[in-house]
Amino acid sequence: MNARQIVSGVYWMGAQDWNRRLFDALIPLPDGTSYNAYLVQGQTHTALIDTADPTMQRELLEQLEHVPSLDYVIANHAEQDHSGLIPCVLEKYPSAMLVTSAKGKALVMNHLAVPEPRIRVIADGDTLALGGKTLSFIYTPWVHWPETMCTYLREDHILFSCDFFGSHLATSDLYVTDEGRVYEAAKRYYAEIMMPFRAVIRKNLDKLKPLAIERIAPSHGPVYDRPAFIMDAYRDWVADTPKNEVVLPYISMHGSTELMVNHLIGVLVERGVRVTPFNLAATDIGKLAMALVDAATLVVGTPTVHVGAHPAVFYAAHLANALRPKLKFAAIIGSYGWSTKAVEQIAGLIPNLKVEILGSVIARGLPQPADLTALDALAETIAVKHRELNLH
Numbered sequence: 468m469n470a471r472q473i474v475s476g477v478y479w480m481g482a483q484d485w486n487r488r489l490f491d492a493l494i495p496l497p498d499g500t501s502y503n504a505y506l507v508q509g510q511t512h513t514a515l516i517d518t519a520d521p522t523m524q525r526e527l528l529e530q531l532e533h534v535p536s537l538d539y540v541i542a543n544h545a546e547q548d549h550s551g552l553i554p555c556v557l558e559k560y561p562s563a564m565l566v567t568s569a570k571g572k573a574l575v576m577n578h579l580a581v582p583e584p585r586i587r588v589i590a591d592g593d594t595l596a597l598g599g600k601t602l603s604f605i606y607t608p609w610v611h612w613p614e615t616m617c618t619y620l621r622e623d624h625i626l627f628s629c630d631f632f633g634s635h636l637a638t639s640d641l642y643v644t645d646e647g648r649v650y651e652a653a654k655r656y657y658a659e660i661m662m663p664f665r666a667v668i669r670k671n672l673d674k675l676k677p678l679a680i681e682r683i684a685p686s687h688g689p690v691y692d693r694p695a696f697i698m699d700a701y702r703d704w705v706a707d708t709p710k711n712e713v714v715l716p717y718i719s720m721h722g723s724t725e726l727m728v729n730h731l732i733g734v735l736v737e738r739g740v741r742v743t744p745f746n747l748a749a750t751d752i753g754k755l756a757m758a759l760v761d762a763a764t765l766v767v768g769t770p771t772v773h774v775g776a777h778p779a780v781f782y783a784a785h786l787a788n789a790l791r792p793k794l795k796f797a798a799i800i801g802s803y804g805w806s807t808k809a810v811e812q813i814a815g816l817i818p819n820l821k822v823e824i825l826g827s828v829i830a831r832g833l834p835q836p837a838d839l840t841a842l843d844a845l846a847e848t849i850a851v852k853h854r855e856l857n858l859h
Contacts, residue, residue: 470506470530471641473682473690474623476600480504480515480530481686482523483637490548490635494659495753498652499637502548503686505627506534507620509597514539514566516618516627517686518552527552531559539587539595541602542567543629544615545574549686554579566595568606570614591616605678607631607671609664617675624681630660631671632697634688642692651757652688653697657704658756662790665705672701709763709793711858713740713849716755716783717768718747723802727834728768731800731842738850747779752786759792763858764849765822767813771803775812784816791819796852798845799827802834825849 470478481504488496502519504527515537519527531537537560542550545567553575557563564587567575572588575581589595591606603619610631618627634652643649661668675698683691683698691697713735719725732742743758759765765787769780776784787794797820799810810827825848830838 468526468639470533473505473625473641473684476508477620477623477625478506478508479641479684479690480506480527481519482526483639484520484523485637487637494635495751496635497751497753498635500635500687501637503684503688505684507597507600507602509600511598512538512596514541514595514597514602515556516541517543517549517629518556520548521551524552524555528555528559531556536560537563538597539563540565541618541627542571542575543618543627543686544612545571545578546612546630547578549629550575550579553581557581557585568604568614568616570608571616574612574614594621605674607674609667610671611660611664619678619680624679626675626678626680626683626694627686628683629686631685632683632691632701633685636688638689640689643689643696646696649689650696650700653700654704654760655753655757656687657701658760658790659753662704662756662760662792665791665793668701669705672698672705704760707793708856709795709858710761711740711853712758712762713742713764713766714755714758714762715742715744715766715768716747716750716780717744717800718770718777718779719768720770720772720777723830723833724768724770724800727800727802727828727830727838727842730834730839731766731846734843734846735849738846740846740850740853745783747777747783750783755783755786756790759787759790759794762792762794763853763856764796764798764825765794765820766798766800766849769799769801769809769813771801771807771809774806774808776801776809780809780813781816784813788817788819794820794822795856796825796849797822798825798849800829800842800845802830802832804832823852825852
């Protein structure tokens with residue numbers, strides 16, 4: 468795809484990765500992704516903001532064939548899907564300097580072997596004049612690495628946000644045209660990558676408030692020409708108050724745990740609580756992560772395998788613990804044949820979740836009437852706890 472003009476002197480570059488289906492050998496990419504770089508041409512100097520994944524070298528270098536000189540390469544983030552082509556760009560333009568944060572300098576030297584004399588370190592709030600276009604640098608640490616920053620183009624009010632506000636979405640649209648589709652992709656991106664850093668993201672959102680932002684140009688997904696759309700979404704996602712929702716990851720080997728799960732879903736719905744179940748035998752972990760963004764309660768359903776929780780449940784519990792969502796409550800349900808330590812094991816897997824444990828319902832074999840009654844009581848407890856917090 469050729470370079471595309473955003474405003475006079477500012478161009479999208481990079482590549483659409485239509486066929487990539489897994490990121491970091493971990494994260495599903497149902498809609499592919501993009502690696503966005505941006506060329507800013509001033510009257511006296513030219514800068515390239517970020518590069519692209521190393522697999523897209525041909526695409527980026529073909530776009531740069533029409534750029535006779537380059538003075539600066541801005542590295543907002545040192546992760547290789549954005550920085551991986553910095554060495555070949557610096558080789559193409561021998562006089563260009565790499566501009567990055569102090570922590571970014573160490574990372575690009577370690578990961579990419581960029582020579583120290585080619586690096587210019589900028590501080591938070593520093594500016595770079597290109598002649599009629601001024602770049603301002605805003606440190607936004609832990610969005611989602613320690614060195615991350617944004618670059619703001621003052622004259623055109625464009626925020627080049629790198630991973631901040633990104634969405635794994637390959638599209639031919641330069642700008643957001645389908646807000647529903649982009650919202651889901653951006654929420655998935657936030658859930659999988661940004662959610663562990665909710666508290667610091669709130670601070671970084673506040674840091675951006677003084678800026679007049681007319682466009683947000685992230686490094687994944689389309690450009691936002693209505694910035695309030697994604698900024699309001701982020702404020703909602705990072706807020707401490709969850710919604711009246713239960714996330715229920717489970718797996719069932721012989722049907723007993725599934726009977727319990729289905730019963731609990733029914734009685735929760737009767738009490739006005741929204742439930743999103745995930746059968747871990749075939750679950751997109753991205754969708755599970757997205758559901759955790761808003762949920763107030765996590766209920767884990769597991770059969771017993773070798774006296775403990777099912778391995779798929781171990782994985783789901785570990786994922787929830789790593790993502791640190793805004794959950795307030797948790798419970799465990801399941802079944803066993805002759806003995807079980809599943810409850811103790813699962814509770815030990817989620818130390819990062821500052822939740823109130825509402826109890827457990829563990830049936831021996833097929834759930835009996837007493838087990839179903841206990842599930843009714845658990846549903847009532849969850850509903851009451853949600854009402855007490857005035858969740859909607």
